[in-house]
Amino acid sequence: MTRLRKILTVCLVLAMGMAMVFANGSSENSGTTTIRVMNYIDMSEPNSMNEISMVWDKFAELHPEITVIREDLFNEPFHQKVEAYVASGNLPDVIYMWPGGRSTSLQTTHSVKDLMPFLEKDGLVSSYNPACLVPQTAGYLAELPNGLTASHMMFVNTKVLKENGLSIPKTYEELKAMVPVLNAKGIEVVGMANMDSWVMQSCLFSTIVGRLGGADWYEKLAAGEINFTDAWFVKSLELVDDIYSSNVINRNTLQIGYGSNRGDFANGKAAFYIDGDWSAAAFQTDITTGQALISPADQQANFEMMAFPVIPGEVVHDTVSGVVGTGWGMSANLVAGSKEEAAAWELIKFLEGEYVQTYRLETGASFPSNLNVDVNKLIDEKGLEPFVAKRSAFYNSYTTTPVIDGVLHSDVYNEINVVLQEIGLGACTPAQGAARVQKAWETWKANN
Structure with missing residues (x-):
């Protein structure tokens, strides 16, 4: 990519970010706190449309005080957009990310916050598989994982x-x-x-x-x-x-x-x-x-x-x-103690909480990092599809x-x-x- 193209890309992302904030108005005026989210989703996959109603609409129902502006992308377009956001310094407040690899730039530039203090403050450390809470490429818990992958x-x-x-x-x-x-x-x-x-x-x-x-x-x-x-x-x-x-x-x-x-x-x-x-x-x-x-x-x-x-x-x-699975990170640009930081953490807790991780298990999207989700019990009681049980057996068969x-x-x-x-x-x-x-x-x- 030439220097001119890099500059134009950064300018475009900045303009888009400004437009998104302007279009949704001020949090003060609306009475809600607005946060921007970068979501990774393949809309051609089974249950992708259902995820919108089961996950995002559910959060809106539970938290009317928080307005979420969500951007949905998949595969290379997602990663290219993330790189542009990192280059511009205008990262969305909550972002889907990897513990390393494709999220290397997010991690090495410390563009996202350490989530361990948030877990500790809310007494949630014991709610997650310890293997999922180890320091990542950034040297800290940059994203709260869905599980092990x-x-x-x-x-x-x-x-x-x-x-x-x-x-x-x-x-x-x-x-x-x-x-x-x-x-x-x-x-x-x-x-x-x-x-x-x-x-x-x-x-x-x-x-x-x-x-x-x-x-x-x-x-x-x-x-x-x-x-x-x-x-x-x-x-x-x-x-x-x-x-x-x-x-x-x-x-x-x-x-x-x-x-x-x-x-x-x-x-x-x-x-x-x-x-x-x-x-x-x-x-x-x-x-x-x-x-x-x-x-x-x-x-x-x-x-x-x-x-x-x-x-x-x-x-x-x-x-x-x-590897530790994908999950959700929080922009380092959010002011500590601000309403936006609190809203971003509320969303991350929900996305990695028992409700969403149970839904992801039922649809085969991921196996839970949240220890409150009892996989075997759900397989038995809800009669989950055979691939869920076979996937569980797969994990137990290999290191x-x-x-x-x-x-x-x-x-x-x-x-x-x-x-x-x-x-x-x-x-x-x-x-x-x-x-x-x-x-x-x-x-x-x-x-x-």
């Missing part, structure tokens, strides 16, 4: 496997052996949507790196004990190269936009589908329409959730990449290793993203890619 989940269409005389693979070799059998029937082995460069890195490669590098690979890297040019990382890239070249994952997935081929998997056009755990919600019933990509009956009888099978040379077993974009700076993980796509296209060898990532890592260390 597995960035890797491998969905299985067991009906497709049975119809083709196959069973759930225990090893990569067994998975690879399915290629000729399934391709002969016009069925893909593993479906993914890899056009967005983060998907392969976050949803599969991070798990591969964890298996071959160990759960502590990042700590060893940061301590200078290992490098990206060492065997653990080169072999990880070699496996991705083999996955593409053997057609375990078709190269055409590099032209598929995120989330757009879930229906193909649900309809039996692929035997497996790899995504993050959050994608389970896309297959469940839309409360508004009563429709589901995978019916509850099929969820129970014909689909399972697993991790990528055993990889040759792995040093840890039964692991998936995981986690780091998500690459959750621990590395964007200057480094973006290079990994590009390398992975070029390997998929056959434009880069694993050794070349490893050398480029190592250079990016050394450059970042030298400048920080």
